[in-house]
Amino acid sequence: MKVAKFIISFFFTFILTLALSLQFGQVPPIGKFFDPFKGFMRNATGKELDFDPIENLPGLKNQVLIAHDSLLIPHIFAENDYDLYYAQGYITAVHRLWQMEFQTHAAAGRISELFGGDYLNYDRFQRRKGMVYGARNTLKEALKNDTLKNVLQAYTDGVNAYISTLSYPEFPVEYKLMNYSPEPWTPLKSALMFEMLQENLNGSDMDLENSNLLALLKKDRFDFLYPDRLPNSQPVIPTGTQWNFKPVPIDTPAITFRQEEMVSASDLPAPDPDNGSNNWVVAGSKTKSGNPILANDPHLNFNFPCIWFVNQLNAPEINVLGGSVPGIPGVFIGFNDSIAWGLTNAPRDARDWYQISFTDEDRSEYLYDDKRLKTQTVVEHFKIKGSADVADTIVLTHYGPVVYDRNFPTSENKKRLTNFALRWIGHDPSSSMLSSYKVNRAHNYNEFMEGLQYFDSPAQNVAFAAASGDIAMRVQGKFPAKWKGQGKFLMDGSNSDFDWQKIIPNNQNAQVLNPEKGFLSSANQIPVDSAYPYYVYDFNYEHFRYKRINQRLSELGNKITPQDMMTLQNDAYNLRAAESLPVMMDSLDFSALSAEESDAFDLLRKWNFNNDVNLAAPTLYETWWSNLYNLIWDEFADKSWPLYYPSVANTIYIMKNYPGDSCFDQTSTTAKEYLSDLLLASFKNTYKELEEWKTTRNEDYKWGSYRGVYIQHLARLKPFSRYDIAVNGGKNIVAANKENHGQSWKMVVALGDNVNAWGIYPGGQSGNPGSYYYDNMVDDWAKGVHYPLLFMKSRSGDRERLIFSQTLQPR
């Protein structure tokens, strides 16, 4: 009897303990996870910093001091390069390890390993696009440079030194929730992280869409709706800049793009087309202090943890502070005591698609003029959580990988004979990380430009200011020299005429130094005027933010203060509304509005065009605009083929100048519609839609509550995300904050004898959801506050703003 009792309770206890140690579906091992000593509670640090004042680490050459200020920005003081980047890797991992690994997994197409088969197509797409291929090419080149090799190795050693101190209790909480462990960091992972940046900023094109539109519209109509250049553009490099060089000659083949058949590949995720930024510099002649001021705010997805990690790096020859991307050594956007620089994306079509004609079923050869070229075949393996591994065969051509083929995204493609190879600048070895290293150490214009020439991709408009007084703007990147129209459409891979010929020499990239007007700005608009001797094309040039910025910078006169620049970063003036609303109001038939609709309309009449959170007018305008825009371009709403709408700027241009254009006629009706009909219909819909929203939500549709900005955790865990953040601004506005996307890092730097800088981002320095520093900057960011940044001249300065100092010692 007592034996039976013992056996039963022993058995039951054993099974229970075992069950609580295992993962079931999405539920982590309950016993392990809830154990307050080692489970998730261990990560609940609140305002405390959970690390030792002295840490002994293997491989360090000398002592390193890491001082954290009250924003948890680490200020790293090292005695040599190796220790500096070692410490940067170490402290970035301390705060952001899970993010670094997750994002490199995502870049490398390894998400199925964590979340299962639902993500397999995403993973296959990453590999097929050549993310790993490009990262490997970059790394191979990087390791040939001794300086960069040392930097990458040091950073890797630092991250791994941190990882090796961890066991389950110290793991970031996401590892505990998803029940896996961090793997060692490698230099390839840094290259992958860089590849991800390239993909984010230079990873979209409309080649297939353009081909389909050409087939639908024919050339004249296509050029009218999708012009390469809009009237009254103010390019990044001001009009009138002289191009004193002889362009490299390229052969323009006698080709007219003619598209008969519609083409399709798939609807796979693409980067947000609003990935962009603002930057500007004003010269001392325009500032109150007489010294230049630089401002920059990159617009990216809002995520927890944030894409930016702010840090200061100090060692012999270097003392730089700014935003870094976790996983990549160095500072990406920042300043030192002599210079400051800021980046905005410089869109230019550097991604082209080629239709490949294989000669046989094996796909071992493809046609190229009268030759047959050999392919290479790579088999990619995918681990999938909860099921067996999968392999995918990718065919490589001299252009690049065949992304879409008979196996991808579905076997449907077999019928379509789709074989599209991707030629992308992101596949080429990039030396941009070397550029960061050099730029971080530059003291003046010449040193900066010497370092910047290594920056090849993703192409950026680089704003520069030096304490000595120089200001400059340069469109920097590696750009293929194209003949007019090349790469705008899907191209024939069997005809060598379509191939890229040459790269624009670096010294012919567009640039301007110390302009007379005393300021320079960029906001992802067209880079140059039509006199620039190379063909410049992108489907996505912005057309409003730069105008507002230039207008404000001209108006501000010559007593500009850093505070003015912060105010301009927060500027919510909606130039798109100012340009479109008068036309919309003028052509609207008031007599057809009900009394309530007229009241709503009055709100718009009285509006000052600011997208402020506590106004209802912006909601009304934005909803009306979006309904109208969708009605106007109903002819391109067909989802069965890749198509896209003409740009907002061109839509407004057509509304103003061609009100009788056929685009206003609805395809779904037999009657002929005009702009005024669309305006009335869309206004009435808008009114109805917003009244319904009001009833459901039981609150007024003020812009702040209606638009609901949110910051999403990278693993899309809702409780780790923040919702309904009220922040001024919107699409095409200087304060470019839309739902999940916008001003991801706001920086203003005033140079001079002493450099003063301000900055903030929607997030916090810690990636730990259990830390106060996880989201401590969010509320102030939403209010438009800029924090003064602590820039330490030496390790002994400014002790009062530090909250914790740690010494890393060689073990």
Place this chain on the structure above:
Amino acid sequence: MKFILKIIFIAALSYAVELFLPWWSVVLSAFLIGILIPTSGFNSFLSGFLGVGLLWLIFSIAIYNRSDGILATRIAAIFQLNQPVLLVVVSSIIGGVVGGMGALTGSQFFRLFTKEEKKSLYN
């Protein structure tokens, strides 16, 4: 008295081994103390339940307070509990149940080696 002592011993040993061993070491602790201080079945379960459960509860509350409940609130939402306090309670119950089962098994193990008192039909 013996009961209270047993609870204290289970909590103390659990605390000590938790610092070095995985979470299931609390089951072993309760089991060991269950052997060393045997009590009747239910009594034994309760001592393990309270020993480990209270240890986890107190520890959780301390961390919760120190960290302003930031993480507990977020994790509670992941498990669809609307009160972070519930999360603390759930975690102590989990600790309590496994602790109780460990102690009970310990007592029963001890009993394997004791002679059952034979009840005589004559007295």
